[in-house]
Amino acid sequence: MGIVQDSIDSMNPQGLSLWCLVLPTLFAILGAATYLVTLASHMWTRYNGKDGQEKLKRWHSQDWGDNTPLSVQLPAFRGYLITQPEHFGPLLKATRFLSNKKVMAELMRDVFGTPPRVMPLYLGDNSGIEAKPIQGTSVPEYQRIWNSQHADSAKYLTGDALRGLAARFTSILSEAMSKADPHDPADSGEWVTIEDFYPWWRARVFAAATTALFGPHLLRLNPTLEQDFWNFADSIPTLAKRYPAWMAPRAHAARNKMLDNVKRWHAHAREKSEYRSCGDDAPNWDEYWGSRWLKVRQRWGQDTNIMDDDGLASEDLALAIAWASSANANAIPMAFWYLIEIYRDPSLLSRVLPELENAVKSPVSPGRDEPAAFDISCVLSSPLAQSIYAEVLRMRISLLLNRCPDKKDHRIGPWILRKGAYMTLSTAYIGYHGKAWELYTDSGRAPINEFWAERFLVPSDKITPPPALAKVKAPTERPLDTRETSEQKPRFSTKHLDGIWVPYGGGALMCPGRHFAKQEMMGSVAVFAHYYDLEVMTGKAPPMNDKFYGMGAQQPSEKTPVRIRRKVGG
Template structure:
């Protein structure tokens, strides 16, 4: 037997031992050395990436990948600022030497191409090989709108594109071309023969709702303009597309839709149920009401119910919804639960931006007595005493001041992110190129606030302020129009070559003014949205007086890239009918 070492510690099995702490202290120098080596590796990698970033920006003679935006931790990349401070991160990442640029960023192992310089974006919108970014669609349908994985598998498998003719080498069955028949339905509804009757239904229902308001010739105090427009104008627009039955059998539907809209930033950040359950509950409430509506409409609809306009009906609301009921439910793995997610996306897309921008257009007109006077006088000159419902909504678009007001509100307040993908070929974008399989993101918020591009009348109307005439070009006034003289495209036609009158145009602004996206990804609902805003301006200025109580309009950045921010505080006002 080996004699016991009297110097060895006596181990008591039941007594807590400080061995682990002892080892940690002893190994601390080694841990520090390893940590220092790792930190130096990160710093070295960052230094190299900064060098390459500047080097690629300075090389202008050859086509190349956009520079990779420098980050300290390679795999994590820019994930934290991208998710938590999206607005400031995009502003910083897409600016170089004071000009808009294009870069590659890494977000948790995923690479995105942020394209912002005008030459690149202009070329991007013209390319036909680009398709919808199906992985992005899948992410949005799942996390924003709650679509189940079975239906999402049909989206993941669809590489056929949005056009009538599938992409070469695509073997997707016709019934599973969800990207195509989604775009097909939207295009027909919002740019084709259904546009006029849909706009007319909105006009009629909004006029009816405004007539029924408990507002007299005496001032009536209203606590919040946002809630007023959501309840009245939002309901009218939803009914124009989805019909009256949806709202009749679901009395809280409009209110619940706006609660869901307020929840979108939480869902966009994939905040789980156990941390914040209310966004998920708000989404489920709307989806449940949609499924209840499906059953009711199926029990009552017949082809004889279609209105004389050939589009609307009292149960499904429009040809678009009838189209979606037919096409989606033919696709593999689709059921009412998946359809409710797709329809929720359409509901949100219908009112999520159109109603806030309409409200802000009315807000700015009534905040400025001189502008209000000009709007009313212009409508009087154009239409006299013609009843509003007898005015073709297309005629309102010919009013340059009304169109400019809407365009300026869209420029000032709408920030959207457009994602496109090149699934089948490398794409040349002039100075830059985008390889096959890459995903690009274009954010309107950067170019909308580019003070080196937009006309400010030598600083009199800064890009972050509302200027009703920014998009109006006046004859014999070379300083008018939306773009600064130095940045103008000299190849565009003279808008005054025919009649010499003030004109409105967004021609040539495709890479700078993009509240609806651009190219194949442009929002088909833009024509209806414009009719909604301009008719509302005509109706509200002709029928009502509004006084906005003193306040500061303060919008945050929590919803940046997802549309229009909600004012942080209620906008109190008073309203009366005009004599």
């Protein structure tokens, strides 16, 4: 201490003045350099213009092949990129040894704004998702958030609850589309040109999907909710990279606006309706809370003694994005791709349209004000309509499925992945894997990088295992060959695609809302086809927006000009 003091005392005033100038300047230069390097990295990732899917496929297959896991730096963490087709199925099913809890907790914090005081609820729950806690854990039942989310979503997105939710969505959408907008040229009854079909489409479906789950008051209390939602959805890739507010002010502002919207709705719903009245004998739907599921979530969160208003808002913001396999952020774009694929091909449309029209149970008649009623069960069971649905998801869902061995090291083939390491599986990578899909290309006439409506249709006789997956599990079915005789009635199936058709993930962590997502997607297409005619002017689907690679449903990167005409209603 004496040496330090002597050195300070020996400095002359001029030296002290010099250091007072130099040190702040050095810190400023270092800070600016750090900012510029980080900003340059962000701008390169955001605006380089190359397609992420093609980069990933070309980079790994050309440089490394499919023979080894590869350590890569992803937006928010470093992980092992798994690309061997035979490993996808087993890894996704190994939920006893692998979880996505770590990634989900970080997403709640970084993307959905869960405050630090609430994060221990997510990070401290090591008891698993099953009803019986993992042996050796001691998390109180009222704080087992992963089990609660898993059990409740399964309960309210299946069976009678699912059917009621899907019917409500279709009814709300039909009622909205039955009313012509005098300010919308598309409702004039004449053929008109719309410069970009996607925003026109999503504006009409968003309100129906939101009202079906959350009730009417979330939208009523927040008139700008739709635009706020899409502003936030567009900001998710930036938030996932963990940029602080001073570097990404728009992204953070978009999230805060949505959180304020949810908190405003929560406060109103709590004032008007008792959320604790949510037992099995309570109505399945409430004007203020929407689905009974929302009241159950509110009660559970309040009873944790950790959740507060901010934490509850983050929870329901995540649900607004991700419910029913992202009913808004995923199902709306996927229904867009479904419409574009069938309406750009007149021969395909002529086959699909009669099946969609079968869903109309009480069509709109001249002079009637009532909207058409729908029963989409016939569409959901149609082999061709389902095959188009599965093909659209294969091509346009891009997720990075993350798993982590949080108990001990995990063996995959000849390799051992260390405890705590991330494993990442790209659905877009495996969905376009040439060898894995080799038998599903109509003998080469339908390349895997092109849309083929019949790719998921199978006959019922012979068995042929795909070579890429033969070591894992021989499939029970083979794909349809269009050269086969017409007597063979095809049927829809994905059972033979274990581990390579994974738009919803796999195993116990598979998206619990996948059933509603399918019904929303196909139901909205059936409703649209009843009220409107459509022509895709370019005759082709637009390219996908690389910004959303790994984030779920891919959105179009270019405008989609169409000709449209109202057929009935209004």
